[in-house]
Amino acid sequence: xxxxxxxxxxxxxxxxxxxxxxxxxxxxxxxxxxxxxxxxxxxxxxxxxxxxxxxxxxxxxxxxxxxxxxxxxxxxxxxxxxxxxxxxxxxxxxxxxxxxxxxxxxxxxxxxxxxxxxxxxxxxxxxxxxxxxxxxxxxxxxxxxxxxxxxxxxxxxxxxxxxxxxxxxxxxxxxxxxxxxxxxxxxxxxxxxxxxxxxxxxxxxxxxxxxxxxxxxx
Amino acid sequence: xxxxxxxxxxxxxxxxxxxxxxxxxxxxxxxxxxxxxxxxxxxxxxxxxxxxxxxxxxxxxxxxxxxxxxxxxxxxxxxxxxxxxxxxxxxxxxxxxxxxxx
Numbered sequence: 001x002x003x004x005x006x007x008x009x010x011x012x013x014x015x016x017x018x019x020x021x022x023x024x025x026x027x028x029x030x031x032x033x034x035x036x037x038x039x040x041x042x043x044x045x046x047x048x049x050x051x052x053x054x055x056x057x058x059x060x061x062x063x064x065x066x067x068x069x070x071x072x073x074x075x076x077x078x079x080x081x082x083x084x085x086x087x088x089x090x091x092x093x094x095x096x097x098x099x100x101x102x103x104x105x106x107x108x109x110x111x112x113x114x115x116x117x118x119x120x121x122x123x124x125x126x127x128x129x130x131x132x133x134x135x136x137x138x139x140x141x142x143x144x145x146x147x148x149x150x151x152x153x154x155x156x157x158x159x160x161x162x163x164x165x166x167x168x169x170x171x172x173x174x175x176x177x178x179x180x181x182x183x184x185x186x187x188x189x190x191x192x193x194x195x196x197x198x199x200x201x202x203x204x205x206x207x208x209x210x211x212x213x214x215x216x217x218x
Numbered sequence: 219x220x221x222x223x224x225x226x227x228x229x230x231x232x233x234x235x236x237x238x239x240x241x242x243x244x245x246x247x248x249x250x251x252x253x254x255x256x257x258x259x260x261x262x263x264x265x266x267x268x269x270x271x272x273x274x275x276x277x278x279x280x281x282x283x284x285x286x287x288x289x290x291x292x293x294x295x296x297x298x299x300x301x302x303x304x305x306x307x308x309x310x311x312x313x314x315x316x317x318x319x320x
Contacts, residue, residue, distance in 0.1 A: 064260030175310030
């Protein structure tokens, strides 16, 4: 599933969109591959929390933003969405969709995919009350959509909030750059040096030798 | 399906609808209606942010995550035959590169 024809490079989202083809693990590929004739086998939606936009990034707009991405990925907007939209225009004077309706429609939309992934970055950048509300809404979505998985990122303390609002048994991976990651990053930066005149091959070599060893696994 | 549902709703809700609407179907109105419905779902455009992030990431960085047992278990929803939670949390200090894992 792609929402746009993107030429940019993603890691996890590309892998999920490509039906895990990049994961190089036959067991994983087998578990995640679907009917090749179906264009809707995998759906991926993402959110990036940003403290600059805390006034716009409230729980309702966030979960609505996820639903919107899955709707866009469908060949056409489902009838139940259209009907709910016009019903809201009649009864609520054009207000945005409310959480109860989102929770009613979300599982119906997700059921059109073989499996779906929800990815949310930087949960710590949401206001506390909005984060709690978003997680509670997502909990209800997951309960009604057994083929949906969710990938979250955030600062370590956020993990402690999950049992209260989402789940007691979420898995966890600690993200820290490997030495190879740092080497690749520095090499890319040096290749795109805006002032290459002042860079010598010796200085490049010294940078590549020193920084990865001293800053990996901080 | 959408066109039929939209047509029904449009005729029902628009003061400008005419009896000939179905025969003079206007794709502009469909696109406009779709846009309004999507805006109603949420004013946010998260995929734009994804484009920004993805355009600045360095190819290959973070690929180690695919080898993590926790990631494989989450993707399979199973570990040693037992069900695994649907949620996986990637924890990291500020600047660790969490965003660029996407």
